[in-house]
Amino acid sequence: MIDSTDRKICDILQQNARTSSTDVAAMVGLSVSATNERIRRLSDSGTITGWHATLRPDRFDAALCAFVLIDMSYEGEAEAVAALSQRDEVQELHHISGPHSYLMKLRVADTAALQAFLSEAVKPLPAITRTETVITLGSPKETPAIAIPAGIGGADV
Structure with a gap:
């Protein structure tokens, strides 16, 4: 199940996939190893489907x-x-x-x-x-990021 910490991790990584594990861990209040394990699990489960650069x-x-x-x-x-x-x-x-x-x-x-x-x-x-x-004449907003509502994905642990 995806809890609030997983949602925070996903939100951080979709904004900048190059954020270091140390920084992600500090932002979500976990150890680096626990954060890396959650990222691995999110990736293995297909919740995180890839790591991309956004180009002009x-x-x-x-x-x-x-x-x-x-x-x-x-x-x-x-x-x-x-x-x-x-x-x-x-x-x-x-x-x-x-x-x-x-x-x-x-x-x-x-x-x-x-x-x-x-x-x-x-x-x-x-x-x-x-x-x-x-x-299109212009694109004031264009993003691959999805909104991550607090309650989506299952109960918080």
């Missing part, structure tokens, strides 16, 4: 962020989802409710690269019946 997209020729609403037919859907999921430009792909089938977030260099991606990687997929693209 404009430094890697991926300054344009776009969201694409995709309509798909059932026939070929699995293959289209697999193909899109393999593309490095695709940051997120969500199966959604409502009039569209999927919402895809992607990053590319510019509008020309976006047009090429849609023309070469998306529209040729047989299951794709329609797309609608929204280009």
Whole structure:
């Protein structure tokens, strides 16, 4: 079970995964060895799924962020989802409710690269019946962090 100390550890690490075990231990009031054991357990259980660096997209020729609403037919859907999921430009792909089938977030260099991606990687997929693209003008907030409410994950020990 995840208790309040585990939630604190997760919150600290998702803000900065490079925080030292000594610093995490001091922040949660545990010994370094107890903290390391909790981090290992959280990782082994799949609660912590990875350790990532957050990069500035404009430094890697991926300054344009776009969201694409995709309509798909059932026939070929699995293959289209697999193909899109393999593309490095695709940051997120969500199966959604409502009039569209999927919402895809992607990053590319510019509008020309976006047009090429849609023309070469998306529209040729047989299951794709329609797309609608929204280009971001700015991103005042963009984070992979999730809110960790105090009572989620089980009883405190």
